[in-house]
Amino acid sequence: MRDPAIEATGLTRRFGSTTALEEFDLTVPAGTVHGLLGPNGAGKTTAVRILTTLLRPDAGQARVAGHDVVREAVRVRTRIGLVGQQAAVDEQLSGRQNLEMFGRLHHLGASGARRRAGELLDRFGLAEAADRPAAKYSGGMRRRLDLAAGLLISPAVLFLDEPTTGLDPRARNEVWREIRSLVADGTTVLLTTQYLEEADQLADALTVVDRGRVIATGTPDELKGDDHLEVVVRDAASLDATAEVLARIGTGEPHLDRDRRLVSVPVGDRVTALTRAAQELTDVDDLALRRPTLDEAFLNLTERSAP
Incomplete structure (x- = not known):
């Protein structure tokens, strides 16, 4: 070398x-x-x-x-x-x-x-x-x-x-x-x-x-890390139950955005995570996999290093 x-x-x-x-x-x-x-x-x-x-x-x-x-x-x-x-x-x-x-x-x-x-x-x-x-x-x-x-x-x-x-x-x-x-x-x-x-x-x-x-x-x-599975529910009342399901599927803590009725969680195996979510969730308006951008990774890294 x-x-x-x-x-x-x-x-x-x-x-x-x-x-x-x-x-x-x-x-x-x-x-x-x-x-x-x-x-x-x-x-x-x-x-x-x-x-x-x-x-x-x-x-x-x-x-x-x-x-x-x-x-x-x-x-x-x-x-x-x-x-x-x-x-x-x-x-x-x-x-x-x-x-x-x-x-x-x-x-x-x-x-x-x-x-x-x-x-x-x-x-x-x-x-x-x-x-x-x-x-x-x-x-x-x-x-x-x-x-x-x-x-x-x-x-x-x-x-x-x-x-x-x-x-x-x-x-x-x-x-x-x-x-x-x-x-x-x-x-x-x-x-x-x-x-x-x-x-x-x-x-x-x-x-x-x-x-x-x-x-x-x-x-x-x-640096971008794992893909994120994002779920938009039809009824905001089901957000917490959806987060519990995604906590079992994902590799980290779910993040809830109540205003958008959205739950996201980092996942490892894309196919397995998407398949399990489709099987276990019922109150779903939208289901998608998204790779974090480098901008998001950069902001996360610098925010974590701040005093």
Whole structure:
């Protein structure tokens, strides 16, 4: 097995009396997308800044692309790309000029920067607009140009800090397509995002952070948990009896919503639970299985971790 592309153990960072990150652990296998989720101020950006060598931890250690982020910071920087929340392109320059400028900053030389810019403009579907000022690009085009700039040195690991913030659904889908393409070519991606649908669509695994600490990790399906069996009764008077039946069928405590005449319970075996409910319940207006959304799982996790 290959070594992890990102491996962090016990990362801690304080700013004065505020602990932004505490005992943070993270393992990201090579060639995967890993989502880093959390409320505003949870510590996501601090973690990314440490992993990209922009900030030194107070404690703990981390390796990215096989190199220690403190002792081998220069080597780490040669193996990573970083696309921040704000587009880093110069809107007065054309797409080609932007990429050639970044290429020169990466010491590719004039001819190397020109060749690499041309390759990336083709790859990201920007060749026809290559010589137009970036100010005239759509939001999706500008974000694709930003992604291209992050790939000038063919990074082993790409850090994307909320890459689709402010984009419309069409532009967001364009960026998603490019991220999938990068991973298919072997790039490892660490993604922070406020859009939980984005994490659900793209990430192979997720880490949820709150108040600087990791509170959950797993695949999107693992974090969502069990399916829920939902029953809407005809008569509100039968809610309690229905809950007693579902308590025997489900894997947890039933939840009652009296206003909606609804009882829900988490279940393990979908088919068995649905069959038993259909056999044992009589006063039923509607019966359905529903998978919790990642939004619901996220809210549940962060609410449980709150003081």
